[in-house]
Amino acid sequence: MSDKKKILAVDDEVQMTKMLKRNLDVTGKFEVRTENEGLKALAAAKEFRPDLILLDVMMPDADGGEVAAQILADPDLKGTPIIFLTAIVEKQEVEGSAGTIGGHPFLAKPIRTEDLITAIEENLRE
Amino acid sequence: MPVLHSLTTRQAIAKLSPSGSPHWKHYVPIPVVFLVGLTLTVFLNHELYGIEREAIGQRFREAGEDRVVAIRKVIDNKILMLEAVRSFFHSSARVERHEFRDFAQPFLTHEGGVGSLQWLPRVRADERTAYEAAVREEGFPEFGIREVVEGAILGPAGAREEYFPVHFVERFEENRAVFGFDPLSSAVEREALERARDVAQLAASARIQPIQDPEGGAGVILALPVYAAVDPPASVENRRRSLRGFILGIFSLKVIVSSSLDYVPDAGMNLEIADLTASAADRLLFSVAAKGAGSEHGLKFSLDSALLEDLRYVEEISLGGRRWQVTGTPTIEFIQDSLTWYPLLLLPIGLAITSLVTGYFVVNIGRQQKIERLVVKRTTELRHSNQQLRDAQDHLIQAAKLESVGRLAAGVAHEVKNPLGVIQFGIDYLRQATRDSGDLSEVVQEMEDAVSRADVVIRGLVDFSRAETLRKESRDLNEVIQQSAKLVKHELTQHNIILQMHLADQVPTIPMDANKIKQVFINLFMNATQAMERNGSVIVTTGLTDGQGSEATIVVKVEDTGPGIPEDHLQHIFDPFFTTKPPGKGTGLGLSVTQNILKLHHATIDVANRPEGGASFTLRFRFEGEKE
Numbered sequence: 109m110s111d112k113k114k115i116l117a118v119d120d121e122v123q124m125t126k127m128l129k130r131n132l133d134v135t136g137k138f139e140v141r142t143e144n145e146g147l148k149a150l151a152a153a154k155e156f157r158p159d160l161i162l163l164d165v166m167m168p169d170a171d172g173g174e175v176a177a178q179i180l181a182d183p184d185l186k187g188t189p190i191i192f193l194t195a196i197v198e199k200q201e202v203e204g205s206a207g208t209i210g211g212h213p214f215l216a217k218p219i220r221t222e223d224l225i226t227a228i229e230e231n232l233r234e
Numbered sequence: 235m236p237v238l239h240s241l242t243t244r245q246a247i248a249k250l251s252p253s254g255s256p257h258w259k260h261y262v263p264i265p266v267v268f269l270v271g272l273t274l275t276v277f278l279n280h281e282l283y284g285i286e287r288e289a290i291g292q293r294f295r296e297a298g299e300d301r302v303v304a305i306r307k308v309i310d311n312k313i314l315m316l317e318a319v320r321s322f323f324h325s326s327a328r329v330e331r332h333e334f335r336d337f338a339q340p341f342l343t344h345e346g347g348v349g350s351l352q353w354l355p356r357v358r359a360d361e362r363t364a365y366e367a368a369v370r371e372e373g374f375p376e377f378g379i380r381e382v383v384e385g386a387i388l389g390p391a392g393a394r395e396e397y398f399p400v401h402f403v404e405r406f407e408e409n410r411a412v413f414g415f416d417p418l419s420s421a422v423e424r425e426a427l428e429r430a431r432d433v434a435q436l437a438a439s440a441r442i443q444p445i446q447d448p449e450g451g452a453g454v455i456l457a458l459p460v461y462a463a464v465d466p467p468a469s470v471e472n473r474r475r476s477l478r479g480f481i482l483g484i485f486s487l488k489v490i491v492s493s494s495l496d497y498v499p500d501a502g503m504n505l506e507i508a509d510l511t512a513s514a515a516d517r518l519l520f521s522v523a524a525k526g527a528g529s530e531h532g533l534k535f536s537l538d539s540a541l542l543e544d545l546r547y548v549e550e551i552s553l554g555g556r557r558w559q560v561t562g563t564p565t566i567e568f569i570q571d572s573l574t575w576y577p578l579l580l581l582p583i584g585l586a587i588t589s590l591v592t593g594y595f596v597v598n599i600g601r602q603q604k605i606e607r608l609v610v611k612r613t614t615e616l617r618h619s620n621q622q623l624r625d626a627q628d629h630l631i632q633a634a635k636l637e638s639v640g641r642l643a644a645g646v647a648h649e650v651k652n653p654l655g656v657i658q659f660g661i662d663y664l665r666q667a668t669r670d671s672g673d674l675s676e677v678v679q680e681m682e683d684a685v686s687r688a689d690v691v692i693r694g695l696v697d698f699s700r701a702e703t704l705r706k707e708s709r710d711l712n713e714v715i716q717q718s719a720k721l722v723k724h725e726l727t728q729h730n731i732i733l734q735m736h737l738a739d740q741v742p743t744i745p746m747d748a749n750k751i752k753q754v755f756i757n758l759f760m761n762a763t764q765a766m767e768r769n770g771s772v773i774v775t776t777g778l779t780d781g782q783g784s785e786a787t788i789v790v791k792v793e794d795t796g797p798g799i800p801e802d803h804l805q806h807i808f809d810p811f812f813t814t815k816p817p818g819k820g821t822g823l824g825l826s827v828t829q830n831i832l833k834l835h836h837a838t839i840d841v842a843n844r845p846e847g848g849a850s851f852t853l854r855f856r857f858e859g860e861k862e
Contacts, residue, residue, distance in 0.1 A: 121652050127659035134666055166648060195651030217655035218685055221662035 116158035146170025271588025297501035298547025304494035349484035353402035381419030434466035438554030487520035502568030718755035762794035
């Protein structure tokens with residue numbers, strides 16, 4: 109059994125998930141699975157059982173917040189760390205919510221891979 | 235607090251000037267009305283007095299005319315009497331003494347003022363003795379033709395060609411002394427008689443002293459020549475030759491005048507009759523004072539003494555070849571009785587009306603002032619409300635604009651940030667793949683910088699366009715400036731820039747979102763720092779300006795010692811995305827955001843270049859002035 113941490117990346121942007129996966133794969137530390145439809149995120153998570161979920165806030169078919177709530181409501185997935193990725197949240201809001209949305213950490217696009225990995229590792233430790 | 239104190243004073247003045255102290259021009263009508271009223275009163279008084287004087291003059295003239303007419307009438311009666319006697323002589327070849335007496339008596343009885351009525355026949359020298367004898371025969375044993383000898387003494391007439399002795403004289407007893415007297419021996423009488431003879435008309439003598447008048451009053455002789463025929467001869471020569479004698483009347487002037495005055499009512503007129511044909515010494519014939527004249531009453535007004543002197547009635551009467559001048563002068567009583575109080579009454583009445591009209595103007599101007607003040611007040615209030623409405627409208631428009639831009643920006647941000655995220659991941663992958671490959675690493679770094687710059691722009695746009703909800707609380711602007719300065723202190727020190735603060739001792743607190751206002755000052759300080767790059771000063775000054783009540787403002791100046799702003803850039807400096815900084819150094823949104831925040835606070839920002847160099851930003855925060 110691989111000791112790679114399983115990361116589920118959910119974002120409607122195919123290119124985004126593709127590039128994200130490539131960059132994380134390169135590190136050799138993560139096993140990344142991507143999902144481009146918000147509505148399928150819960151099913152993907154139940155099947156993949158990720159150690160951490162990277163979740164886009166705004167998707168055409170689903171709201172990131174709602175998806176997170178469904179995932180966390182699932183007994184099997186309860187407690188899975190989630191990091192939100194967003195293109196719309198502004199700096200002030202980040203400051204106002206201490207860098208979190210609904211208690212979950214938050215990264216604003218564009219995200220440097222280095223920052224992403226740091227955030228993942230920090231959240232996996234918790 | 236000197237600044238605040240001076241503001242209060244100036245505010246007070248500013249408040250007063252448009253409405254408190256009315257312009258002096260408003261009061262001009264008051265003295266004008268008063269002066270016009272006063273002038274009109276004096277003028278009318280003068281005019282009324284003039285009219286009254288004119289009326290008095292007219293009345294006086296009429297009284298004078300009445301008197302002259304009356305005197306003429308009396309004299310005409312005397313002349314008529316003489317002519318009647320002459321006709322009597324013409325109609326009788328011989329008139330006996332008793333016939334003359336009978337004829338003359340009715341005249342003497344009815345006509346006052348007749349001293350005596352005489353018949354003076356012509357007696358030639360050769361007839362004298364027979365004549366004198368004949369008269370003596372009539373019962374006058376001492377009769378003889380006499381004349382003036384040694385002055386007034388009557389003595390026997392000297393020998394001469396002819397004599398005109400007083401033959402008949404009625405009122406004989408009173409005139410007995412002149413019986414037989416030849417008046418031609420006296421210069422005054424001779425002049426009149428010879429003239430009457432030569433002109434064949436009535437002749438009047440100069441003033442005489444009739445012996446009949448015991449009071450010694452002046453008199454006059456009227457002489458009518460009687461020729462042989464009824465019609466007088468044409469030539470003087472023939473007149474002298476055919477002369478039969480003279481009818482003489484001796485009249486007392488006093489009686490003539492006083493009897494004439496019986497015909498006219500007393501009018502307070504003193505009369506004087508002068509003989510203009512006589513020598514200056516003998517000119518005055520008669521003068522009479524009006525009844526009650528010369529009383530001691532003072533005149534009503536000093537002006538009347540002029541009237542007393544000015545008023546004169548002068549008329550000439552032609553009588554028997556002499557020119558008599560009748561002069562009437564008024565008595566003080568006449569003036570007193572003629573004057574009325576009307577001109578004097580006009581003065582207080584005129585003054586009262588003037589005062590009333592002036593008072594009306596004072597009240598009216600006061601009322602007008604009040605209305606004008608009210609209009610100014612209401613206009614100011616309206617203007618203020620209007621400004622507030624405009625501001626609110628601007629604010630709404632601005633908010634609406636910002637909202638739509640904000641929506642757009644949010645959409646754009648989402649759409650742009652995702653690709654930027656992809657690119658960033660791509661860059662990260664490439665960096666990892668091209669590690670240690672020299673030029674490629676550099677290219678990757680440039681790409682990352684570009685992504686970062688694009689990201690800053692997107693963030694700025696979102697910042698700029700966001701419809702903000704201000705969290706306002708009353709704050710001291712000086713404090714907020716000082717807090718902002720602290721936040722940029724590190725940045726300023728790094729660039730070796732000194733921040734000089736000249737803050738007013740005390741500024742009124744104003745409602746503001748302190749975080750936003752801090753952002754404003756941070757933007758301005760950073761802007762100045764970037765303009766100067768290294769070494770220089772940022773000078774912050776706060777102060778108060780007076781204004782119109784609620785227009786009072788706190789003025790903040792943020793100046794730098796940098797190169798200033800090119801003149802053609804000044805008007806665009808607050809436009810979004812306008813920047814003078816090198817590419818990558820600024821988003822061009824800082825001053826736009828600053829201006830927006832200030833607009834949300836109803837404050838303004840202006841920019842100018844300082845004469846000594848550097849840029850100067852002036853911020854004005856309005857606040858409600860102190861109500862006094």
